[in-house]
Amino acid sequence: MxxxxxxxxxxxxxxxxxxxxxxxxxxxxxxxxxxxxxxxxxxxxxxxxxxxxxxxxxxxxxxxxxxxxxxxxxxxxxxxxxxxxxxxxxxxxxxxxxxxxxxxxxxxxxxxxxxxxxxxxxxxxxxxxxxxxxxxxxxxxxxxxxxxxxxxxxxxxxxxxxxxxxxxxxxxxxxxxxxxxxxxxxxxxxxxxxxxxxxxxxxxxxxxxxxxxxxxxxxxxxxxxxxxxxxxxxxxxxxxxxxxxxxxxxLELPIPGGFLDPSPELRGAELSRLGERARALCGERLAVVLLKRLMGGMLRGMSGAAELRRRAGCASDLDALLEVFRAGMAVD
Ligand SMILES: Cc1cc2nc3c(=O)[nH]c(=O)nc-3n(C[C@H](O)[C@H](O)[C@H](O)COP(=O)(O)O)c2cc1C
CATH class of the missing domain: 3.20.20.70 (Aldolase class I)
Known part of the structure; x- marks a missing residue:
């Protein structure tokens, strides 16, 4: 195809x-x-x-x-x-x-x-x-x-x-x-x-x-x-x-690189990227809302996801949220 x-x-x-x-x-x-x-x-x-x-x-x-x-x-x-x-x-x-x-x-x-x-x-x-x-x-x-x-x-x-x-x-x-x-x-x-x-x-x-x-x-x-x-x-x-x-x-169609069996690093990197892009374009408040909305699904099936979700839930601003990803998913 x-x-x-x-x-x-x-x-x-x-x-x-x-x-x-x-x-x-x-x-x-x-x-x-x-x-x-x-x-x-x-x-x-x-x-x-x-x-x-x-x-x-x-x-x-x-x-x-x-x-x-x-x-x-x-x-x-x-x-x-x-x-x-x-x-x-x-x-x-x-x-x-x-x-x-x-x-x-x-x-x-x-x-x-x-x-x-x-x-x-x-x-x-x-x-x-x-x-x-x-x-x-x-x-x-x-x-x-x-x-x-x-x-x-x-x-x-x-x-x-x-x-x-x-x-x-x-x-x-x-x-x-x-x-x-x-x-x-x-x-x-x-x-x-x-x-x-x-x-x-x-x-x-x-x-x-x-x-x-x-x-x-x-x-x-x-x-x-x-x-x-x-x-x-x-x-x-x-x-x-x-x-x-x-x-x-x-459907046996081409899949973007690495996304089939995503590593914790890849999940964290995609979430961080989304957070930074959303902050630049939509502002801090919406960036946090969007990340929290998509985070649960992005962590699905990953070991330690429940604890990460709990810590992320407590983060009150975007930097704190990104820090949770950095610490928990080895994001650079
Ligand atoms: C948060 C949210 C926002 C939506 N916004 C729109 C919209 O702007 N325009 C639209 O046509 N449908 C909108 N929908 C409907 C969805 O596009 C979709 O038709 C609907 O959720 C049914 O699909 P689902 O049962 O798979 O969720 C929205 C649905 C949700 C949950």
Missing amino acids: TASAFFVGGLALASPLCLAPLAGVTAAPVREFFTRLGAALTHTEMVSCAGLVRANRKTSDMLETLPGEGPVILQLFGGEADTVARGAEVALELKGARGGPAFAGLGLNMACPMPKVTRRGAGAALLNVPSEAFEMTRRLKRLGLPVWVKMRRVSEGKNEDTIRFVEGLLDAGAENVCIHGRTAAQRYEGRSDRTVVAEAARRFPGRIAASGDVRTPEDVREYLDAGCAAVMLARGALANPWLFPESLRA
């Missing part, structure tokens, strides 16, 4: 394994970290189109990309096609001026069930307004980049509502539609329905990515065997970042 052997949503990817959009987590240093572990594509956090149009500073800071990243989808959200189209234009202009690797595609969030998003008519609220959802897809498509939409299962019971919505998005020009098999009402609870994802993959070959309950390489395999073009790793990758190399192995 050669590199870039997978053509997904208008992009050539090294594998079908992507990091799902994860608001509050997928800042540039975290995306870079997962790229190193084997994610073939990542997403930005949710970027507000209204915020872009208002020239909100915090919003435009979310456009940062790093040279060490792979393909990144700019994940946009908004409630009206006009705002989304204008916001996307502003984002691309700003990105051009800021520099850094360009975005590989434009993502549209039609999945977020949180009231602060849905009450603005954005995220999963768009599932109730197909005409607006399709129009914003058409408008983004004109900007020349592949459009990736992420949506939820539209309703309980019959799959047909979801299939019809997916068809509308594809007709409007979406290159890829990722379906999370939970309804918005389920939020993040209960099981994610795989039948609806599999049915969409069968009906629209090569155009569907899967999300929902991806915790093991077998889960990845199941979605791919059902015909999905790509699989999004979300909470499974937060709980165990090694799910990327483990899944690549199960």
Whole structure:
């Protein structure tokens, strides 16, 4: 299998394994970290189109990309096609001026069930307004980049509502539609329905990515065997970042060096690197939050992990945390 052997949503990817959009987590240093572990594509956090149009500073800071990243989808959200189209234009202009690797595609969030998003008519609220959802897809498509939409299962019971919505998005020009098999009402609870994802993959070959309950390489395999073009790793990758190399192995695809049976030094070095990069880009406080979130999974299966986790839990600042890694995992 050669590199870039997978053509997904208008992009050539090294594998079908992507990091799902994860608001509050997928800042540039975290995306870079997962790229190193084997994610073939990542997403930005949710970027507000209204915020872009208002020239909100915090919003435009979310456009940062790093040279060490792979393909990144700019994940946009908004409630009206006009705002989304204008916001996307502003984002691309700003990105051009800021520099850094360009975005590989434009993502549209039609999945977020949180009231602060849905009450603005954005995220999963768009599932109730197909005409607006399709129009914003058409408008983004004109900007020349592949459009990736992420949506939820539209309703309980019959799959047909979801299939019809997916068809509308594809007709409007979406290159890829990722379906999370939970309804918005389920939020993040209960099981994610795989039948609806599999049915969409069968009906629209090569155009569907899967999300929902991806915790093991077998889960990845199941979605791919059902015909999905790509699989999004979300909470499974937060709980165990090694799910990327483990899944690549199960698929017999190339794995980044040393990551299959990682030594304590390698684990410590990757965590330290992430901490330093996050501090430089996002500040000390967020760097500590992100490290503590990913640390448990990075130490998984390592002897002495429980004690290291305990000591790291007591560290109040980044330097103290990095010192725990240095002492416990022989990081230079
Ligand atoms: C912390 C967190 C943040 C998320 N942020 C986003 C987001 O910004 N956009 C989106 O479409 N989905 C978001 N999701 C949903 C995930 O991308 C994924 O679809 C969902 O977690 C289901 O996959 P899982 O069951 O394997 O975790 C988020 C999930 C979590 C846990």
